[in-house]
Amino acid sequence: MSLLDVRDLAVxxxxRRAVEGISFTVEPGETVAVVGESGSGKSTTAHAIIGLLPGNATVDQGQILLGDTDLATWSSRRMESVRGVRIGLVPQDPANSLDPVKTIGAQVGEVLRIHRRGDRRTxxxxxxxxxxxxxxxxxxALARRYPHELSGGMRQRVLIAIAIALEPSLIIADEPTSALDVTVQRRILDLIDDLRTEFGTAVLLVTHDLGVAADRxxxxxxxxxGRIEEQGPSAAVLADPRAAYTKQLLHDAPALSVREFRTAEPPVREPAIVVRDLVKEFRAGPSAVSRAVDGVSFEVAHGTTHALVGESGSGKTTTARMVVRLTRPTSGTVEIAGAGPGRLFxxxxxxxYQNPYGSLDPRQSVAEIVEExxxxxxxxxxxxxxxRVGDLLERxxxxxxxxxxxxxxxSGGQRQRVAIARALAVEPEVVVLDEAVSALDVTVQAQILDLLEQLQRELGLTYLFISHDLAVVRQISHTVSVMNQGRIVESGSTSQVFTDPGHEYTRELLAAIPEPVR
Amino acid sequence: MTRYLLSRVGQAALVLWAAFTAGYILLQLLPGDSVLIKFQNPELGLSPEQIAEIRAYYSGGNPPLVDYLHTLLGFARGSFGYSIDTGTPVVERLAEALPETAKLASAGFLLAVLIALVIAFAAGYSRTSWIRGALLSMPSLFVSVPVFWLGIVLIQVFSFRLGLVPVIGGSPAQQLILPVLTLAVPISAPIAQVLARSIDQVYTQPFVPVVAAKGASRWWILWRHVARNAVLPTLTMAGLTIGELIAGSVVTETVFGRNGIGRLTEQAVNAQDTPVMLAIVVLAATVFVLVNLVIDLLFPVLDPRLEVAA
Incomplete structure (x- = not known):
């Protein structure tokens, strides 16, 4: 008998239907990955299983058999004896998934207290x-600390500790690593794998990242x-996808599709962007100063894409903000060939920006946004x-x-197209893209990347592309600088950095890319 | 932490000084004065020259700045001067009125908090939308009820119609019931509103489903997590209602004929008894500043994230 047997579930x-009659099983001790883009119904499915659908959602039909009990018919109150005990949850967003005013110890211990497992000391x-x-x-010591004192990776470990506390037979991991840096992501996924082997727990891994899904x-x-396009053993699905949609996902996932490196013609003019010894210090206290950017130098040739790649806190976004003159450098220079002074810049x-929704005025129409x-x-x-607005939209x-x-x-992709159209309105020569495709689904991401390449060819644009995602960087950029803790540890042509990394940190980053088809 | 504490106490002292000075200047600018009100009665047969002499006697005949510094120094030492109306020390009149108002205001505030908690928690716990809607509309109703009208209606209904609370000659506790209720209802409104809204806001935080996934009941989630997080903005609001509490007790004490600071204020205003009015302004400011100082110092205790900033 399967551990979890979902039959003809509709939510x-x-x-409005979000999940339309899906069926799948999870066997004891195995990892099943539910993969899909936003709006595919994958998270709804996960929440239905643990009985945490929001108030406006209803289960219309079907069964959720955990062992031989049908959870679909259980009331929320009755589900309290299942949650934490038989099903654990590892949530999406470690930054906000712990109560900020309670200690780590109290929050891990809580699951034991709710289900009355022992006295205070035990x-x-x-x-x-x-x-x-x-x-x-x-x-x-950690048990006495508060969530804000921990890094994202540490918080996700705490959340995993909560999920496994009562050794449930099933853990639902809802995008457990999407908000984490790649190197942290790998360690967290390794931990989940280890625990699965140790306790024989089955894992239902919900993810938008086909690379992670295939790997794990x-x-x-x-x-x-809301429908299942295809299901089967991971290796078989990857090697021989049946559904057209799976094929497209495989094609679009930057980690899975191996493309040619982009190569640039040797530069004929002086570089479009020259950054020399850029330093940015922030006050970290009454007398302490932290260096977010520490002596960064690079050049970008006309009409090419240079990527700044690094994890959170590496200083890549601060560097980008100094390049576009939104932040004043502590020392160092940024020269952009042909750029005027003041507002003409x-x-x-x-x-x-990364978040196309946040950077568009919600009260303006698309036409007004692009025209502004x-x-x-x-x-x-x-x-x-x-x-001109009409032309830009067409572009x-x-x-x-x-x-x-x-x-x-x-949609998310349309918003980012609007943001790009707005950026192009004044015919700039340099466009700085700060995590511009990170919030998008892979198929949309692939389309936007294609669009950016096409615009670069047609308009001779120079891109400075800021990203944490090495697979995307590999695809779009001609040259790369790898940043870590405010410094550039390595830079060079994309093909050289990716095939023959010279620095230990670059090797670590590259190894962390989930790559099932190595 | 000590530095933070010292700077906060310093700020509080500064606010008090500003309140004193503003009160002093405004009271000096008032047309007419208490001496005129008290001695102009033709039956006393005093000539304008004699009234001027009396005035000089009370003010000590000093120039305004000297008088200001003299009064300020007096206040700093805890001596508030003499009431012009009755001739007794202001301290005595305050000491007489203060306990009554302290009882009324503290009981009123506690009841207001209780009402607010009940409304906000019931609304946060309820899953039936019309009950929620009804509960959440109560604060706007409460805040729009005039205090004097509510007081009269309560006396009418509970004392005269139902005979539940004696109007005259009840025990001190009985005499407190209706005034406290009158005072509490409008003050509970902003507290309930802010608490209910922050409870709703905390419910949307991603950590709430995580607690639910541990198997916690709805009550456990509301009480141990949502309420703890929702209390901070509410506390700020509660501190701000202290001002309303003082204003509300003036009206309430007048309606119910209680001898408290509210009544004293009313009498002092009628008699333009400047020293008493100034003392009341400073007293109200002190209470306001102290309560808000305590609330500010509580913040880092309730929210560990604020400790770093402190």
């Missing part, structure tokens, strides 16, 4: 054991629009500006009928 939000001892087991040092699972369930250099830079610089009359392949829409009516 809807306010009457629980305190068990908490230390659990924290040690998930690889956290000095567990006793025994079986794959590929979802799209913005006609030459534009920035595209033209109005700011008084470029053309009303009719000329309108024509980024957005249909004309979106002109009157508001950002919230657009």
């Amino acid at each position: 809807s939000y306010n009457g 629980i305190a001892r068990r908490v230390v054991d659990l924290l040690t087991r998930v690889g956290l040092p000095e567990a006793e 699972s025994d079986r794959l369930v590929v979802m799209k629009d 913005r006609r030459h250099v534009q920035l595209v 830079p033209l109005r700011n610089f008084r470029l053309g009359d009303r009719a000329a500006r309108r024509a 980024v392949a957005l249909p004309k009928d979106l002109l009157t829409r508001k950002p919230r009516e657009l």
Whole structure:
């Protein structure tokens, strides 16, 4: 008998179907990965299993058999005896998934207290054991600390300790590593694997990242629009995908598709961007100073893409902000060939942010958003500006009928196209892209990357591409600088850095990319 | 931490000084004065020259700046001067009125907090939308009820119609019931509103489903996690209602005929009894500043994230 047997499950939000009659099983001790893009119904499925659907969601039909009990018919109150005991949850966002006002120890011990496993002293001892087991040092001292004092990776370990505390037979890991740096991501996934082997726990891994799924699972369930497109043993699905959608996912996932490196012509003009000995210090206390950027230098040739790659805290975003003159450097220089002084600088250099939703004014229409830079610089009359907005939308392949829409009516990919169109409105020569594709689903990400390449060819743009995602960087950039703790540890052409890394840190980063088809 | 404490206490002292000075200047600018009100009665038969003499006697005949410094020094030493109206030391009049108001205000505040907690928790726990809606509309209703009207209605209903609470001659506790209720209802409104809203906001935090996934019951989640996190903004609001509490007790004490600071304020204003009014301004400011100082110092205790900043 399967550990978990989901049969013909359908879930809807306010009457709109999000999951339409899906069936799959999880056997004891195995890892099943549910893969899909946003809106595919993968998270809804996971939440339905543990009975944590939001108030406006209903299970319309089907069974969720855990052993021989059908959880789909259980009330939320009855589910309290299952949650934590038979099913554990590792959530998506370690930064906000722990109560900020309670100690780590209290929050790990809580699951034991809720289910009355021992007195205060036994629980305190068990908490230390659990924290040690998930690889956290000095567990006793750590138990007295608060979540904000821990790094993202440490918090995710704490959350895993909570999930395994009562040795459940199933752990649902909902995008457990999406918010973490690649090197941390690998260690967390290794930990989940270890615990699975040790306790014989089955893992239902929900992820948008086909690379992670393929790397870590025994079986794959590929979802799209609330339906299962394909399921089967991971190796078989990867080697011989049946569904067209799986093929597309495999093609678009940057970690899985091996493309040619982009190579640049030898530069004929002087470089478009020259950064020399850039330093940025922040005050970290009354007398302490922290160096976010510590002597960074690089050059970017005209019409090419240079990537700054690194993990969180590496100083890559601060560097980008200094390049676009949003932050003043403590010392060092940034020279951008042909850029004017003051406000004219913005006609030459534009920035595209990570979060396309946050960087678009929710009250403006698409037309107003794209037109705004033209109005700011008084470029053309009303009719000329309108024509230009139309051209820009066409360039980024957005249909004309979106002109009157508001950002919230657009998909994530469409929003990022709008942001790119806005950046291109004043005909800049340099575009700085700060994690510009990180928040997007892989198929959308692939489309945006294609668009960026195409625009670069047509308009001769120079890109400074900031990213934590090595697979994306490998695909888009001509040259790369690898940043760690405010310094550039290695730089060179993309092919050289990726095939023959010279620095230990670069090798570590590259090894952390999930790569099932090595 | 000690530095933080010292700077906060220093700030509090500065606020008190500013309140004193503003109060002093405004009271000096008032047209007419207490001497005129008290001695202009034609039956006393005093000539304008004699009234001027009396005025000089009370003010000590000093220039305004000297008088200001003299009064400030007096306040710093705890001596508030003499009431012009009755001739007794202001301290005595305050000491007489203070216990009554302290009882009323503290009981009123506690009841207000209790009402707010019940409304906000019931709304946070309830899953039926019309009950939630009804509970959440209560604060706006409460805040729009005028204190004097509520007081009169409560006396009408509970004392005259139902005969539950005697109007005259009840025990001290009985006499407190209706005024406390009158005072508490409008003050509970902003506290309930802020608490209910922050409870809703905390419910959307990602850590809530994580606690639920541990198998915690709805009550456990609400009480141990959501409430703990929602209390901070509410505390700020509660501190701000102290001002309203003082204003509310003036009206309440007048309606219920209680001898407290509220009544004293009313009498002092009528008689333009400047020393008493100034003392009341400074007293109210002191209470306000102290309560908010305590709340500020509580913040890092309740939210460990603020400790670093402190």
